[in-house]
Amino acid sequence: MNCSEARRLPALLGAVLRELRRAGNTSAAPPGPGSGAGADGSLYILLIMIFYGCLAGALILAYTRSRKLESKHDPYHLYIERDWGPGGPAQAAEEGGPAEGQR
Numbered sequence: 001m002n003c004s005e006a007r008r009l010p011a012l013l014g015a016v017l018r019e020l021r022r023a024g025n026t027s028a029a030p031p032g033p034g035s036g037a038g039a040d041g042s043l044y045i046l047l048i049m050i051f052y053g054c055l056a057g058a059l060i061l062a063y064t065r066s067r068k069l070e071s072k073h074d075p076y077h078l079y080i081e082r083d084w085g086p087g088g089p090a091q092a093a094e095e096g097g098p099a100e101g102q103r
Helices: 008-027 033-073 075-083 089-094
Strands: none
Touching: none
16 A cells, blocks of 8 residues: 555544454453462562572672681791791892892
């Protein structure tokens, strides 16, 4: 159908308008007895998403706390703190530290 014809265009638009009104009235119908199950399904999905979100948050928190505890007692970090001190490796070499033999 060619919509540029002046006589057919109002008829086509009227038919589309009637179809939209009819489709709008059927969607406003009261919900049937089976539509309550969809609400329960979405609630179930929401609860599962909250559960897994909390689980992921707890795992991330536990991991970051364990990394902090490891870093305090890690022998490598204790070695760096003790032998390389706040003065850096040059000061440790002058004092006879472990960097002395590497010159």
